[in-house]
Amino acid sequence: MTDKDLIDIQEIAPAEVAELDLYQRREKIYTRRIEGFFQRLRLFTGWPLLIGYFLLPWLQWEGRQAVLFDLPERKFHILGLTFWPQDFPLLAFLLIIAAFALFAVTVWAGRLWCGYTCPQTVWTSIFMWLEQRTEGSRNQRMRLDQAPWTLRKLTRKLIKHGAWLAVAFATGVTFVGYFYPMRELLPDLLTFSSGKWALLWTLFFTLATYINAGWMREQVCIYMCPYARFQSVMFDQDTLIVSYDPGRGEPRGSRKRDIDHRARGLGDCIDCKLCVQVCPTGIDIREGLQYECIGCALCIDACNSVMDKMDYPRGLIRYTSEHELQGGKTRWLRPRIIGYLLMLCLMIGLFSYRVTSRVPLELTVIRDRSELYVETADGQIENIYTLSLVNMDESVHEFELSVSGIADATLIGERLHRLDGGEVRSITLRVQAAPEQLSKPSTAIEFQARATDAESLRTVSESRFMRPL
Structure with missing residues (x-):
């Protein structure tokens, strides 16, 4: 090969290609306050969440906290139901239902969860409102941050951060109150007698709320929340988006209000940039769909207010779909949505049946493995078992134990046991059977526990009965 055979390769990069940092330095976003239909609508989605979150730990139900996840006792009280660690499959089932519901809503109407009911959005809105009340409007806040430090500036900053910390502390105390009885937690914290773990977790969630809602804000949505990244997989051209x-x-x-802008070749957008100023993530919605958009509709209310002043029709920025923007019609019922809804209905039905048919009783049987079997003096075969009986009900019940699977098998030991609500009892029993009733070296048997005062409260557990080979 000679030099003439070599091809001179030069690296040519398009002019628009530039280095992009995956994480860019945050520039503080000064949001402008706006009123409108969708902001009033957010009151009916955010306030129920806040009221429910702060109120539930204070409600009482039959002498105990209505919602309490009692980790030391391994009991999870939700209104009139008490769940145990054995019921964790129900929690997994519930999380799957929530995921399918989120997927269905996303396919149909985009990021409604993010814009209206996500805790990060709700708490950030509260912190932004406190900031506006203490430091003023958007322009006033910008001037305040650029001004040198004075007593007035220091006072305003301290008031703002004090209000943020008060809300964050209330949030942290309430969260811990779901795991530590609220009516005991608050007095214990105020008197410093709660113990180090309750205090540490309260401080942790206070600090987390203060940082996430007060300082990071849109950074949580853009960089930390995985939903922003995989939402585009679920979008299609009929998804309702801002x-x-x-x-x-x-x-x-820009133009004057009384001119014919169409005659001058202008569109309805007056380039006021109000839609950018109200956006909590700092994007320009006019640049198209962006993963940073949380669907809060602040830009819609801002644009509609400008359209009203200019006597233009509303809806320059609106909830719509790609098909509608291209002149078509939005298809509301699509195979993906129908599939999600059918699966969602099926799972909700199965979950409801599982919860309503749940028996608050558990029986676990462990066969003694140190000695497979015992031969008695009269030729009978015995196996030894340890039974763990859990009364997951809140009431006292008397339980009768029995065994089946081998004809004429005898259960030796105490068969009646009275258990308090939530009590766990370990019981050792022997099962005796005649050799002629055992056709195989290992025979399946069933232990049954039945409440004598509640016919529906019964459960069974399988085990094996061993005989000589």
């Missing part, structure tokens, strides 16, 4: 209509708005430009 969108700017470029066919109607372009070309954008």
